[in-house]
Amino acid sequence: MSKKPKFQRPTGMRDILPSEQPYFEKVYRTVAEVAQFYGFDRIDTPIAEDLELYERGTGSGTDIVEKQMYTMKTRGGDALALRPEFTPGIVRAYNEHGMLNLPQPVKLYTLGPLFRYEHPQAGRYRQFHQVDLEVFGEESAAIDAQIIQIFYTILKELKFTHLIIEVNSIGDAQCRPYYKKVLVNYLRPRQNSLCADCRRRTRENPLRVLDCKEEKCQRVKAQAPQILDHLCEACKTHFKSLLEFLDEADLPYHLDPYLVRGLDYYTKTVFEIFSETAVQLREAAPRGASLAPLERGEETVQRNALVGGGRYDNLVRLLGGKDVPATGAAAGVERIISLMKEKGFPAAEVPGSKVFLAQLGDLPKKKSLKLLEELRIAKISIAESLGRDSLRTQLARADKLNVQYTLILGQREVLDGTIIIRKMDTGEQQIVKIEKVVDELKKRLKK
Ligand code: HAM
Numbered sequence: 001m002s003k004k005p006k007f008q009r010p011t012g013m014r015d016i017l018p019s020e021q022p023y024f025e026k027v028y029r030t031v032a033e034v035a036q037f038y039g040f041d042r043i044d045t046p047i048a049e050d051l052e053l054y055e056r057g058t059g060s061g062t063d064i065v066e067k068q069m070y071t072m073k074t075r076g077g078d079a080l081a082l083r084p085e086f087t088p089g090i091v092r093a094y095n096e097h098g099m100l101n102l103p104q105p106v107k108l109y110t111l112g113p114l115f116r117y118e119h120p121q122a123g124r125y126r127q128f129h130q131v132d133l134e135v136f137g138e139e140s141a142a143i144d145a146q147i148i149q150i151f152y153t154i155l156k157e158l159k160f161t162h163l164i165i166e167v168n169s170i171g172d173a174q175c176r177p178y179y180k181k182v183l184v185n186y187l188r189p190r191q192n193s194l195c196a197d198c199r200r201r202t203r204e205n206p207l208r209v210l211d212c213k214e215e216k217c218q219r220v221k222a223q224a225p226q227i228l229d230h231l232c233e234a235c236k237t238h239f240k241s242l243l244e245f246l247d248e249a250d251l252p253y254h255l256d257p258y259l260v261r262g263l264d265y266y267t268k269t270v271f272e273i274f275s276e277t278a279v280q281l282r283e284a285a286p287r288g289a290s291l292a293p294l295e296r297g298e299e300t301v302q303r304n305a306l307v308g309g310g311r312y313d314n315l316v317r318l319l320g321g322k323d324v325p326a327t328g329a330a331a332g333v334e335r336i337i338s339l340m341k342e343k344g345f346p347a348a349e350v351p352g353s354k355v356f357l358a359q360l361g362d363l364p365k366k367k368s369l370k371l372l373e374e375l376r377i378a379k380i381s382i383a384e385s386l387g388r389d390s391l392r393t394q395l396a397r398a399d400k401l402n403v404q405y406t407l408i409l410g411q412r413e414v415l416d417g418t419i420i421i422r423k424m425d426t427g428e429q430q431i432v433k434i435e436k437v438v439d440e441l442k443k444r445l446k447k
Helices: 018-037 051-059 063-067 087-096 143-157 176-193 196-204 206-212 215-222 232-248 331-341 362-377 391-400 410-417 434-446
Strands: 047-051 069-074 079-082 105-114 128-137 165-167 253-255 269-275 306-310 326-332 355-359 381-385 405-409 417-421 429-433
Touching: 018 105, 018 143, 047 087, 051 079, 051 087, 051 417, 063 079, 069 326, 069 417, 079 196, 079 269, 087 128, 087 326, 087 331, 105 176, 128 143, 128 331, 143 269, 143 306, 143 326, 176 206, 176 215, 196 206, 206 215, 215 417, 232 269, 232 391, 232 417, 253 410, 269 326, 269 405, 306 391, 306 434, 355 362, 362 381, 362 405, 362 434, 391 405, 405 434, 429 434
Parallel strands: 165 253, 355 381, 355 405
Antiparallel strands: 047 079, 069 079, 105 128, 128 326, 165 269, 269 306, 306 326, 405 417, 417 429
16 A cells, blocks of 8 residues: 655745734734835735846845755746845836836835745745835935835834844945955955855955855954945945934944845945844944954854845846836845744734624524625624534633624524524523624624
8 A cells, every 4th residue: 555645845934824824914014004104015026037037136146046046947948936035026027117217216015925945944944925125216325224214113013122233335336346356355365264165255256255154254254354444435425324314313223344245236235134132242332333243153043134135226227227226125024923923022913703603403504604694794703613513512612712792593593583692791692583683783792
């Protein structure tokens, strides 16, 4: 006999069980409320896009494109990838739908699942969810600050208290090439002190060395020249202006001169938002102070960013559009929810039913279907156990659900065209005509 197949969910992918849904709902609802207040419209893009969109957009030298994409060849021969992030897809939609012709800035938000072939661990999944905000057609640092403020507000609304924003500028096409040279000149004589990946990065993408989590590379990085000392005038002015906006909005930020982010498209502003432990480690440091990178032991769980984003002034053009400045960010929903649970922050309330319908026998069961539909139309939420027969079991369930009233429909009531309304706290019962029960319940529930 062949063995029964035992199916399990794919590695790094989770079921979102009913008990967790109220958390997702709370996060999504809060994001929608805050984003809509700030003038963002919702957009949804396909879950798969042309592979090349990410190779060009996210960047072919990034870990995401090099190591983490779920790619496929369709039967028609197209090379697609499951989206590892939202930004390139939204830029593609902005270009494809001629949103440049709309009044600028165009502000869009989205949410949903993303796919990255990661090494699964706490807060790192292969299918995860983000909420993402993007603004097109605005070059002022005020918008960068506003994006930061919006995500900060969303987390505050979800009851997060100790949050820290890390900001940096990674320059632009004007100043970054020069900084890269300075950095490579610093890294080259230190190749033996770097991990194998960083030796390669020194040649291919030196900024990414600053992002490396290897202990030996951290030591090299600690002495590395900082990009903030090499910004051109335009980038310097933009960054200064960003910090002024953050100060004015009372947002608690730190400069992290080594924050470079793992995606290729950023220009000028980059930022991440962290919670709690990472914050406590930094509380002693003065506001706005430049911080040494975290020690290796503090990595993984504690260092998981809740939000990451920045400005990307060249991406719209790179993906076939006009020269349109843009900025945006995304938050990891699973990471937010995991902390909400850990800290006992509230999820969305699931409204319980105030009425239970108990039925006894075949005929009442048949009548119940119609009655339930009438109650739904009247917007009276009602629970039932249509599969059960014993009154005792049904009443026990009504008790457990803590309903105010139970409707009891027996054989005799059906023949008489009546139904019993039982008030659960006193046990008091009243017989009413079945066609009057909706009105009677409305009256009672209003009190
Ligand atoms: P990202 O930093 O790659 O940026 O992702 C943003 C957030 O998504 C992270 O801070 C984290 O909370 C969450 N996240 C990322 N990977 C995982 C994972 N494997 N498991 C669970 N959560 C994860 C972006 O994706 C950019 N598109 C953000 C952006 C929008 N920049 C400009 N506009």
